[in-house]
Amino acid sequence: MSSFRTVLAVSMLCALVACGGGQVETGQTAPPLASAKPVVVPESSCASGGSDYLMVNGECHTAFAGFAPIPAQTPALAAPSAHSSALAAPKGAEALASLSVNAFFDWAGPSLPQYFGYYYYQDSIYVGGYGTFTYRYYYGTGNYLGVLNGYVYVYGPATYYQMLAVAELSSFYCSVYSCYTRTFTSWTGSVNGVVVKDAGNESFAFYSDTHCLYSYARNQETTNFCLTSGASGYFAGQPVIVMSAANVNGIGCLAVLADTYGRQIDIYTDAYGTQIVQVLSTYWNRGSC
Numbered sequence: 001m002s003s004f005r006t007v008l009a010v011s012m013l014c015a016l017v018a019c020g021g022g023q024v025e026t027g028q029t030a031p032p033l034a035s036a037k038p039v040v041v042p043e044s045s046c047a048s049g050g051s052d053y054l055m056v057n058g059e060c061h062t063a064f065a066g067f068a069p070i071p072a073q074t075p076a077l078a079a080p081s082a083h084s085s086a087l088a089a090p091k092g093a094e095a096l097a098s099l100s101v102n103a104f105f106d107w108a109g110p111s112l113p114q115y116f117g118y119y120y121y122q123d124s125i126y127v128g129g130y131g132t133f134t135y136r137y138y139y140g141t142g143n144y145l146g147v148l149n150g151y152v153y154v155y156g157p158a159t160y161y162q163m164l165a166v167a168e169l170s171s172f173y174c175s176v177y178s179c180y181t182r183t184f185t186s187w188t189g190s191v192n193g194v195v196v197k198d199a200g201n202e203s204f205a206f207y208s209d210t211h212c213l214y215s216y217a218r219n220q221e222t223t224n225f226c227l228t229s230g231a232s233g234y235f236a237g238q239p240v241i242v243m244s245a246a247n248v249n250g251i252g253c254l255a256v257l258a259d260t261y262g263r264q265i266d267i268y269t270d271a272y273g274t275q276i277v278q279v280l281s282t283y284w285n286r287g288s289c
Helices: 007-013 043-047 101-111 169-176
Strands: 053-056 059-062 120-127 131-138 144-148 151-155 164-168 203-206 212-215 220-229 232-235 238-246 253-258 263-269 275-283
Touching: 043 053, 043 059, 053 164, 059 164, 101 120, 101 131, 101 144, 101 169, 101 220, 151 169, 164 169, 220 275, 238 275
Parallel strands: none
Antiparallel strands: 053 059, 120 131, 131 144, 144 151, 151 164, 203 212, 212 220, 220 232, 232 238, 238 253, 253 263, 263 275
16 A cells, blocks of 8 residues: 555455554554655764664654663673563574564564554565565554564654664564573562562563563563662653552562552553553552551
């Protein structure tokens, strides 16, 4: 197809190719994807350094700073974690460049729910002067994630409908696969060690390197919920802290999720597979903790 003008059109095409499912809202419009060429700027912009621009095949492109790959040279951490959100790395002599487009898409959707999500439509389209743009369109956010000539791009509301470069596809290898061992943050005084509970008794943890939330139930890291200072952070604009509360099922204390007033936090998954934070009216029992 030459363009996708409404989400309804996308949903009709799902009968022809594999889609992620989910509800589709009609009436949403976007500029034609085929005419959305990468934003090219003078080479001097890239020469100045920084993360705002990226050299792509001899051209200086405006970059999308919403996310970045984990560097391959990141040092190994001290001890292995019990769980990992990364996929199992390919065996044998496959190099970093062996990262496939679909493996990257499968990682990026749920790992970056603030931009993408679980439900998508996948296809490819020719972008004049550049080549074939292989992409996934995400119903929940209206954003496109794609690969063009070996580089990752984002297009949609997150970029104000400009096709912005992110990085080389191969550079996301260590984001998608486990290149090194990761650990979780331990909570002093908690009988559960690294585990943090929500109001629904679901188990979570926070990675030591990114300080972002990991869900044991989903085996997934959520990059829009990260601790920014010690035991506090924000989840979709909601202040959230990790605090100590009495263990109602035994002795000792547990690390739990609360708002700044000590009210219980519940994390649930919406119809698009995105984790949502809800503040309850009930307070955690601090006891002697």
